[in-house]
């Protein structure tokens with residue numbers, strides 16, 4: 001008889017784990033508090049517009065191929081490589097930089113500000129690539145059963161990378177490039193880690209390698225939610241039920257095992273094994289009363305920024321904007337210094353804009369654009385209140401309209417705002433942190449909440465705040481790692 005697995009949470013981590021486990025012969029059932037599966041990878045349909053509410057592109061697309069290859073099924077959605085990867089608009093600069101993966105073309109974009117760019121970039125990215133490949137299988141795609149195996153694995157990473165641990169991301173960029181704009185653009189990825197380029201070690205410039213050299217960035221034809229829809233349809237065919245609007249409110253355990261979880265209606269869900277896709281750190285505190293994860297301890301951990309997101313349906317076509325765009329101010333150092341700590345909304349917001357209707361006309365009525373604006377803000381430990389949400393949205397929309405030469409405000413026919421508060425409520429994101437626990441050296445590998453519970457032998461974790469970490473391809477890797485553990489420790493009989 002197959003072992004029964006209950007998965008709490010149907011985000012991408014939970015969905016991909018369900019897929020692997022169901023195909024390995026386990027009887028899987030999923031509980032999801034939201035009305036739809038997908039977690040942060042979700043959609044909003046309103047006033048004739050369809051918006052992807054969270055992720056809009058990803059690196060390491062081959063992790064999705066691996067997922068479907070591993071179960072012998074075709075990929076249920078179509079990938080689309082971004083070219084250019086994105087554009088960057090820095091306040092006060094006339095030029096909008098188009099960031100190409102082709103370094104020869106990118107060199108032309110930077111020709112006025114960074115002479116000999118291509119040679120410098122090749123050298124910089126070669127080193128970053130070495131870090132990527134020297135850690136991929138030793139650290140990222142590896143299960144650790146405790147601190148010692150992790151430290152032993154770390155010790156196998158070639159020593160030549162050691163200086164990069166002690167040099168900041170920004171300092172490493174300074175060794176290769178002179179232009180402030182080039183350094184700013186290359187260091188944007190550091191913010192995804194929950195850090196600034198000034199205080200994160202330069203080993204993380206491997207992220208520049210992933211975007212500019214290795215696999216680039218990808219999205220999905222017809223919208224990102226096709227990923228969740230595609231996996232959910234495959235699960236249904238395989239007999240896996242996803243119970244939406246079902247929130248786990250308590251867990252029952254005995255003698256080192258989880259026996260069941262109970263939902264908000266008092267229904268008890270029994271299983272042999274449990275996979276927790278809710279945040280691996282806050283779940284341990286809230287439901288398992290673990291001393292290492294009390295609110296006080298959680299608040300002392302490092303978390304990624306929170307999302308302030310705006311979804312706009314706009315009448316007319318906006319020519320002055322591409323599909324993926326960053327809009328930055330002209331005070332980068334000041335911004336980096338204050339963004340994690342400021343208790344007020346930023347007065348010079350830095351934001352990302354995705355205009356999905358540029359490449360996917362079905363997501364907006366004819367002659368209209370749909371705009372997704374993401375402005376990273378401090379999480380709710382720092383800025384608790386969001387009564388000023390409309391003002392921040394107005395400021396961003398006005399700033400954007402000015403910079404792209406289109407009266408967005410006057411042409412808005414649909415507007416929705418999610419503050420960190422809504423994000424926290426919708427998906428139980430701790431203090432509204434958008435990507436979960438940060439990725440400083442003190443919160444990776446065995447220093448991150450483990451993917452197997454410390455005390456309960458039948459409980460595993462998958463998703464952003466457990467090993468190996470956050471981001472769509474990374475949680476897919478996480479699902480592979482726990483499947484390896486589960487099939488080894490609790491084989492189907």
Ligand SMILES: Cc1cc2nc3c(=O)[nH]c(=O)nc-3n(C[C@H](O)[C@H](O)[C@H](O)COP(=O)(O)OP(=O)(O)OC[C@H]3O[C@@H](n4cnc5c(N)ncnc54)[C@H](O)[C@@H]3O)c2cc1C
Nearest residue numbers: 009011012013033039040055056057248278463464471472
């Ligand atoms: C605005 C935004 C933009 C992003 N952009 C990108 C991007 O462009 N590229 C990229 O790679 N990544 C991006 N990310 C990060 C990416 O979305 C996450 O890393 C990834 O989706 C995490 O998946 P997950 O399965 O760990 O978590 P989640 O998607 O959060 O899934 C966890 C699920 O568990 C459910 N749950 C929680 N508690 C309970 C409970 N008690 N009972 C039942 N269900 C519960 C939640 O409702 C949720 O559905 C973005 C994130 C945000 C917020």
